[in-house]
Amino acid sequence: MDTEAQHTERDRSSETEERSRSARISGPAERDGETGGWSWRRTGVVGGVCVVFLLLLSHFVMQPFLIPSGSMEPTLQVGDRILVNKLAYRFGDQPRRGDVIVFDGTGSFLQEAPEENPVTGALHGAAAALGLAEPAETDFVKRVVGVGGDRVVCCDGNGRLTVNGVPVEERYVLLGDAPSKVPFDIVVPQGTLWVMGDHRSQSSDSRDHLGQPGGGMVPVERVIGRADWIGWPFGRWAGVPETGAFDAVPAPAAGGHG
Known part of the structure; x- marks a missing residue:
């Protein structure tokens, strides 16, 4: 037991x-x-x-922006993702000649924004804001050539663009391109900008809207920001090159140009 x-x-x-x-x-x-x-x-x-x-x-603050076309070559290549500084003009600074800017072309390059589905539009907008999709059809990237009061003429006897009577050596323009095959002589209204692409023969810019309301001028308040950096691909990681092409250009004469 x-x-x-x-x-x-x-x-x-x-x-x-x-x-x-x-x-x-x-x-x-x-x-x-x-x-x-x-x-x-x-x-x-x-x-x-x-x-x-x-x-x-x-x-x-800072928005990635996918470059969808070659209109800014050689400065910006198709597929580049640039970083747009949205604070560049927030505290009193104004766009300057030579700046590469991103702007909303509604009312200047496009008379009205294209209609789109609100849901797909919101999704596309979010993807574009992260640099994952092409920008909205209303957004453009160009170089500032003339600011309020400037007289911009193309071309002089040597085939150069002039601003306020001073010839501009545009070394950023794609090699082989003329400054413009379209002659023009304009005075930029105050509060607006005259903008052009660096790949002049492939850029639809202010020149193409001369006969439309607004005359191709971009209102300063439509500027989204300044393109300061190329963030992608890594092989092109660098700041967007500055230019001294306009250093000798004087301020516009008081009261405008005749």
Whole structure:
């Protein structure tokens, strides 16, 4: 009887130890499973916060902008993603001659914005704001050639563009391109800009809208920002080159040009 009792006690003791060992082994695994569930939620929340942060950054400070065409070659290539500084003109500074800017062409290059589905438009806008899609049809990137009051003429006897009577050596223009095959002589109204692409023969710019309302002039308030950096591809990672082409150009004469 005593022997059987001892065996029974040992059996019960073994079962208790086994349960305890199983609890010690399975407990952390179950907790890990719970942690894994929370980890996925955390990942989703963190990802969402990052997207919101990037959208806010893009909206107020710095926006990636995908270059969809060759109109700004050789300065900007098709597929480049530039970083547009939205603070460049926020604190009283104005666009200057030679700046490469991104602007909303509604009312100047386009008389009205094209209609689009609100949902797909919002999704495309978010993707474009992150540099993942082509920009909106209303957004353009060009170089400022004339500011308010400037007289811009093309071309002089040597085939050069002049601003306020001074010839401009446009070394940023694609090699082999003429400054313009379309002659023009315009005075830029105050508060507007005359803009042109660096690949003159392939750029639809202010020249193409001379006969339309606004005369191809871009209102300063439509400027989104200044293109300061090329962020992608990595092989072209650099600042957008500045130019001294307009350094000798004087301020426009008071009262405009005759």
